[in-house]
Amino acid sequence: MSGDTRTDEAGKADFEVEALPHLDAVYRFALRLAGSPPAADDLVQETFLRAYRAWAQYTPGTNCKSWLFTICRNVFLRQQERGKRHDEIVEENVNREGPGYDPINPVWSEARGVDPEGTFFGKIVDEEVVRAIDELPEEYRTAVVLSDLEGLAYAEIAELMGVPVGTVKSRLFRGRQKLQMVLYDYAVEMGYIARRTGTEA
Amino acid sequence: MSLFERIGRLLAGGRFSGGNGASGAGPVGSSEDETISCMEAVTFLQEYLDGELPEAMEDKVESHFDVCARCYPHLQLEESFRAAVRRAAAGRSAPPELKSRVAELVARAERE
Numbered sequence: 001m002s003g004d005t006r007t008d009e010a011g012k013a014d015f016e017v018e019a020l021p022h023l024d025a026v027y028r029f030a031l032r033l034a035g036s037p038p039a040a041d042d043l044v045q046e047t048f049l050r051a052y053r054a055w056a057q058y059t060p061g062t063n064c065k066s067w068l069f070t071i072c073r074n075v076f077l078r079q080q081e082r083g084k085r086h087d088e089i090v091e092e093n094v095n096r097e098g099p100g101y102d103p104i105n106p107v108w109s110e111a112r113g114v115d116p117e118g119t120f121f122g123k124i125v126d127e128e129v130v131r132a133i134d135e136l137p138e139e140y141r142t143a144v145v146l147s148d149l150e151g152l153a154y155a156e157i158a159e160l161m162g163v164p165v166g167t168v169k170s171r172l173f174r175g176r177q178k179l180q181m182v183l184y185d186y187a188v189e190m191g192y193i194a195r196r197t198g199t200e201a
Numbered sequence: 202m203s204l205f206e207r208i209g210r211l212l213a214g215g216r217f218s219g220g221n222g223a224s225g226a227g228p229v230g231s232s233e234d235e236t237i238s239c240m241e242a243v244t245f246l247q248e249y250l251d252g253e254l255p256e257a258m259e260d261k262v263e264s265h266f267d268v269c270a271r272c273y274p275h276l277q278l279e280e281s282f283r284a285a286v287r288r289a290a291a292g293r294s295a296p297p298e299l300k301s302r303v304a305e306l307v308a309r310a311e312r313e
Binding site for chain 2: 012015016020023024026027028031032037041044045048049052053103104105107108111116117118119121122124126127129130133144145147148149153154169172173176179180183
């Protein structure tokens with residue numbers, strides 16, 4: 001489809017009908033990427049501006065929300081990279097995937113005999129949960145946010161992040177476990193759960 | 202043996218393993234009639250909760266957590282975690298000022 005037809009009146013109307021309704025979702029994602037409302041604001045504006053300019057590249061009726069999320073994340077990552085030296089970027093990417101994911105969640109062992117159903121999660125205030133999410137490394141955070149908060153399927157997240165589905169699962173499952181362990185430690189500090197001493201059943 | 206485990210054994214015709222690896226279920230990808238082990242159930246727990254399992258495996262995983270007293274708390278813990286995450290961060294709307302600003306930006310871009 002040529003650029004001309006997509007930036008004519010019908011194309012502009014399409015953008016308003018198809019893309020703008022996802023502004024809330026893009027804002028939520030931007031908040032988790034950028035960490036503060038002002039930074040998220042800027043990120044959202046930049047995202048929609050670029051989306052509008054690139055509208056001819058979007059195939060109507062396909063997953064517009066994912067398309068916008070992709071742009072949002074790419075803008076964010078490019079902003080991050082600009083502040084870093086090359087060796088810092090390489091250092092972060094080396095061995096990030098690390099050892100394989102273990103389906104036996106370490107938090108299960110910690111909570112066993114004390115609160116195996118994890119009711120302690122429900123006692124943690126929202127601000128602390130959000131803070132723990134925001135402190136995750138970006139690839140884990142993005143996978144968790146897109147799956148658990150925005151309901152994207154593995155395949156959608158894979159396309160958005162430009163990685164195989166297996167990598168998405170690894171980042172998602174390990175991201176969740178990391179997040180759970182941070183929240184567990186916080187719950188112990190706050191007395192919502194007693195730290196397991198090894199003598200429970 | 203708990204009541205749940207006894208029911209499990211009855212349903213599985215004695216092949217309900219309790220996770221010792223010696224079950225009749227064999228490698229992942231059990232045949233139609235076989236139930237799954239605890240190890241398989243927890244291996245697929247995340248995908249099950251994400252709705253990403255094919256229907257046949259989804260049914261097997263669900264049945265396992267229905268009958269296994271040892272595994273069921275793991276499911277509850279994962280659900281408790283997900284509920285806390287959703288409650289803390291889901292569904293927020295963008296501020297109205299941001300919506301106006303974006304509409305303005307798009308209108309300006311349209312005129313270019």
